[in-house]
Amino acid sequence: MFLSIIADYDLTTSICELVDNAIDHWTSNSRRDGTQIDIFMNADRQTISVVDNAGGVSADQIRLLISPGASRLFTSDELIGSFGVGGKRAGIALGERVEIISRHDETPATRLVIDNEWLSNDNWEIEVKRVAEGEVGKTTVRISELRQGFDYAAIEALKTHLAAVYYSFIKLGCKIKVNGTEVGAINFDVWAFPPDYPPRSSQFKISPDGSGDISVDLAGGLIRDRDPEAENYGVYVYCNDRLIVSHVKNHEVGFVKGEAGVPHPDASLCRVILRLNGPPSLMPWASNKNALNYSHPTFLELREKIIYLTKYYSTLSRRLKNDRDEGVYRYQSGKVVDIDLSQPGTQKQVVLPPVPRGRSKPYPDRLMDENAGVFEKAPWTRGLVEAMGIVDVVARRNIDTKGRVALILLDSNLEIGLKEYIVHQTDKFPPQKFTDAKISELFKARHLVINAVKPIQGISETDWGKVSHFYNMRNKLIHERASIQVTDRDIEDYRKLVSRILSILFGLNFEV
Incomplete structure (x- = not known):
């Protein structure tokens, strides 16, 4: 039965169940000051220990640690454990050997072990020993022979998770530490207060x-x-x-x-x-x-x-x-x-203030209207603006591969823009020097193009560095065996960069 109910438990969920048990004990003991939960995770030895000083489990309540469905009787308390199985199945989900030591008062601590030998035995009795170790008010859960391993990245991810899940308890004074480092508190009430639209x-x-x-x-x-x-x-x-x-x-x-x-x-x-x-x-x-x-x-x-x-x-x-x-x-x-x-x-x-009316035209159409004057003087810029509008359309679609499509569009549009600039700025790039063969040679390597247009005022070394970064992302996407992940943030950053460069080169406006 135990083994059949651990399928939906992973490392994070299991450890949180053990933390929940400690916090419930803290709550049942009036949330006394100085309560601390220490989580020790040894990635090299693959062991886990959870230690709390929330009060310990008394001898007459020791069955709560093992009996399925057994839980505290404080049903009126605002506890976070009510099913009577969480801590038990969490420990077993983590490892094949779970040792629990708890000391409630001045009497010796109690110790029990849940392992595969007991789980496979038809006898439900489990040996509870009195041991000398353990401080008064402390409970220690040691888990070894793990069923699912973890690495250092998993430990860091756990810290962030704990900081969000237990924000309220941390603020109330319950300290949580992972390998000696105190976990902060992450709050999500990060509201903005626009005058007409407050939270x-x-x-x-x-x-x-x-x-x-x-x-x-x-x-x-x-x-x-x-x-x-x-x-x-x-x-x-x-x-x-x-x-x-x-x-x-x-x-x-x-x-x-x-x-x-x-x-x-x-x-x-x-x-x-x-x-x-x-x-x-x-x-x-x-x-x-x-x-x-x-x-x-x-x-x-x-x-x-x-x-x-x-x-x-x-x-x-x-x-x-x-x-x-x-x-x-x-x-x-x-x-x-x-x-x-x-x-x-x-x-x-309830009548809330009406939301502001949306713009009458979509962004691609507003782009074309805004830059109509530039098109008359430099018709070759129309395609550059249209492409930026298409990127916006792609970014708004609910499709899994929109990131890579937008990346390729942006990088290709920037390359075309640089080519158009070299071709049409004849005072800076005289045709007798920048022949068709020369331009073809230039555009075989992005760094040659960048070196040719670097003297342009307004485009910083940082911007050119970012151009190279996104160009390398595109190359990895197209030419390497493994496809990379392109995030919404990547596309947003690159779109701003391409818009800024095209604005400098041709006087276009993308802020509409």
Whole structure:
């Protein structure tokens, strides 16, 4: 039975379960000062230890460490463990040998071992020994003979994960350390406060089962910490102060056509944060606390309210996409505005300020209108501008390979632009010197082209270095065996660079 319920546990999920157990013990002991959870991960020896001083497990509660389904009786507490299997299956999911030592008071510590020998035995009895080691109030879980290995990169990733998941507990004074290094606290309430479009929140209670109450804090707004590579927008859910899911962008929370729209970088300023506090049995989490149960009555009662906010702020994000620096990011402080979403259907009655109207023409058309005067004097620039419009269209499409398509378009367009400049700037590149054969020879190597046009004022050495960087990315994509990953951030950076160079060369304007 134990082995059959560990399939959905990976390294991070398993360690978090052990941390959850320590935090619940801390909460049950009134969250006393000085509580610390130490995680030791030896990548060379492939061992893991989790040590906490949250109070220890008393002798009469030692069965909680091993009995499936057994958990604390504090059902009214806002705990983060309720299924009675998390820590047990997490330990077994990590390794074939799990040793637990806990000391609650001045009496000797208790020790038990879960290993393959016990798991394969039909006898459910397990030997619990009294041992001299262990400080009062401490519990140590040692895991060896790991089922899944880890490296140093995994340790660093775990630190970041812990900093986000346990933000609230860290701020309340529970220290978490990994190999002696204290984990910081990562918060996601990084709101922007545009004067007409501040973040909004609503606090109320619900009773999904008709008996217990859940306190709800639902907030939405535009963000200042947008990360195109991490795609850190969408819905974040905390249950009893623990982060359960982050940047969710599925149809269950409104990211579907007709509501907030399909996930797209244009909507990447939208964030909605849901905080639920109450009996753990009423929380809409999966048993591994790494996903939501979207059919849970608690979530179903809140779903329309969540979609209401994702739809509004996703639309607002799209409308302000061309004015992020001045219209959004610059407003770093302000007040979160209260709205009332407590009653069923209330969100339909709440009137939020209308989102700004979108531009009447798409970006490629605005580009052509803006540069019409340049086309009359230099018709060869029309294709350069049209290509930049096509890059914008590609970048907006929800296709897996848009990055590499956009990279090839941008790099080819820049190369054509440099060629057009050399051909038409006859005072700087006299035809008798830059013959067709000479130009053909130049464009066999990008560095020769760059050396020829380097004297142009306004293009820095840094810019030329970036050009070479993206040119090498294109070559890796086309000429090498393994394809590289091209991120949204790469395309955004290269598009700005190509636009800037073409503007200097031909007087074109791409800021429309």
